[in-house]
Amino acid sequence: MEIKYLNEVLASPVLNTWSNEGFTIEKIIELEAKYNKGNKFPQALREHLFLSGEFNNYGLDTIDGIEELQEMLKDSLRYCGYKIDRPFFAYNVWSEQYSAVLLDEKNEDPTEYLICPFDAKDGSNPLIRNNGFFAVVGMAKPTNS
Numbered sequence: 080m081e082i083k084y085l086n087e088v089l090a091s092p093v094l095n096t097w098s099n100e101g102f103t104i105e106k107i108i109e110l111e112a113k114y115n116k117g118n119k120f121p122q123a124l125r126e127h128l129f130l131s132g133e134f135n136n137y138g139l140d141t142i143d144g145i146e147e148l149q150e151m152l153k154d155s156l157r158y159c160g161y162k163i164d165r166p167f168f169a170y171n172v173w174s175e176q177y178s179a180v181l182l183d184e185k186n187e188d189p190t191e192y193l194i195c196p197f198d199a200k201d202g203s204n205p206l207i208r209n210n211g212f213f214a215v216v217g218m219a220k221p222t223n224s
Contacts, residue, residue: 080104084123084188088130099131106132114149114168115182122187124180127170145170152177152194159196161206169194178210 082089092099102110107128111120119125127135132145152169155177156162171178175197180189191210198204 080126080129082126082130085126085130088127088135092130097134099135100133101130102128102132104129110145110168113146115166118182120168120182121180121184121189123189124168124170148172148177152179152196155196156194159200161196161199163194163207167192167194 088099107120107125110128111117120128128145148169148171151172152167155175166182167179168182169177169179175195177194179192179194181192184190192207193204193210194207195204196206199206
């Protein structure tokens with residue numbers, strides 16, 4: 080896969096003793112079929128999964144794996160009485176705030192959103208809020224910046 084956005088991740092596969100472990104293209108296609116009706120994920124998200132979807136050395140927390148993370152977010156939404164009708168894919172969680180992309184947006188470097196079911200339930204934050212662009216906020220700078 081050509082890496083357009085996450086060159087810093089590509090250049091740093093090992094930090095301290097932690098090594099990135101990516102998914103195969105076949106696994107990414109399987110995830111796209113399951114979570115995006117067979118449509119390709121945005122390029123920057125595909126790069127993240129390819130370079131470090133199984134394990135990353137830059138601190139994104141996927142708990143027990145990226146697919147378990149999707150279920151955790153759906154469970155949190157149900158528990159708090161929310162439903163998101165747009166397709167989404169979460170790739171990080173911290174303190175019940177899930178970092179995700181909305182898959183119906185067509186940018187190669189999609190907007191990163193925070194989905195916060197528990198904060199929304201108690202009124203301290205909206206359910207979904209913009210957190211910047213995926214490659215810049217999440218991990219790296221695009222090569223053309």
